Amino acid sequence: MYPNMFQALGESRIRDWHERAARDRLIKQARRARREAASTARLPRLRAGSRRTAPVSSAPADEQATVPAERQPAGSRAA
Secondary structure (H helix, E strand, O other), X not given: OHHHHHHHHHHHHHHHHHHHHHHHHXXXXXXXXXXXXXXXXXXXXXXXXXXXXXXXXXXXXXXXXXXXHHOOOOHHHOX
């Protein structure tokens, strides 16, 4: 009778350890997911496909129009 009683006690303790380990794993996974969600929430949100635009020149429009005319052609066409 004693071996069966000890076996039953051992089995119940082992079962409890396995259940506790499974709960601990689930808790750890939930905490990790919560931390990752919080860290991604802190990142700046960009729209998909959005690109940064070129900076706008502070020169007046008439000066911007004359810049290409003042440049010399490069390469074999120069001079």
